[in-house]
Structure formats: C-alpha cells, structure tokens
C-alpha cells in the first residue's frame with residue numbers, strides 16, 4: 001500500500017492503496033463516486049469512462065499510480081446546482097434506457113465537445129464508437145449530443 005494523491009472534480013484526495021489498483025475501484029470504493037460503472041473491466045465497453053486532463057479514459061484499466069492531472073467524473077459536470085448542457089439534453093431527449101452505460105456515453109460526449117464544440121454527425125458517430133450500449137440507445141444519444149450543441153450555441157448567441 002502507499003499514499004496516492006488524486007485531484008478529482010476540483011478536490012485533492014489522498015488514498016492509501018496498492019498503486020496497481022484500477023482508478024475505477026478507487027473512485028467508487030474510496031471516494032464514493034459511483035458515476036463511473038464497472039462493466040467489462042477490460043477497457044472495451046466504456047461504462048467506466050472518466051476524463052483525465054481533457055481526454056476520455058477507461059478507468060477500469062488505468063492503475064491509480066498512472067493518473068496525472070485532473071480527473072473529472074460524471075459527478076463533476078453539474079456546476080452550482082445547474083446541470084451540464086449534456087445532462088440537460090439527456091433528460092430532454094430521454095436518451096437513457098436502463099441507464100447502465102450512460103456514464104460512458106455522457107463522459108465520452110463531454111470529452112468530444114470540449115475539444116470540438118460543433119461536431120458533425122460523422123464526428124459524433126466516430127467519437128462515440130467505443131461507448132457501447134446493450135439497450136441500443138445510440139440514436140437517442142446522438143440526438144442528445146446535437147441538442148446540447150444547439151442549446152450551448154443558442155446560449156452563447158444570447159449572451
């Protein structure tokens with residue numbers, strides 16, 4: 001065991017863990033952040049996705065010792081009691097079905113919009129490719145992403 005320092009959603013934490021422990025386990029078990037889920041545990045389904053310094057990563061295959069910079073989880077998206085535009089769009093488009101994969105869908109979409117605020121449909125499809133959904137919500141997820149882009153642009157123009 002050793003003390004590992006992590007910066008998550010704007011707060012610094014120190015955890016006493018085996019450095020090879022997957023980041024996902026530390027987030028869920030030590031920091032009580034249950035947005036990221038356990039699915040395949042093999043880096044293939046995306047349900048454990050978090051953002052590390054702007055890049056969507058699979059926390060199930062990321063040893064906590066390899067974490068650098070700021071981690072953002074689903075819990076870190078809402079600010080000052082206001083949902084992130086993606087979360088709002090998810091509700092308005094009723095994107096989720098069982099919900100299990102939706103952390104991965106939203107966090108992958110967030111990383112996309114942070115680097116490309118006006119993606120084309122093809123760019124959305126390409127970015128979202130690795131976020132798997134057994135309920136087949138792909139079309140509604142894509143609609144929700146387009147919805148968030150429209151709302152964000154409209155809010156920008158209104159300012």
Ligand code: FES
Nearest residue numbers: 039040044046060
């Ligand atoms: S649980 Fe991490 S990619 Fe499937």
Ligand code: FES
Nearest residue numbers: 098099101133135
């Ligand atoms: S909403 Fe059920 S797995 Fe995606």
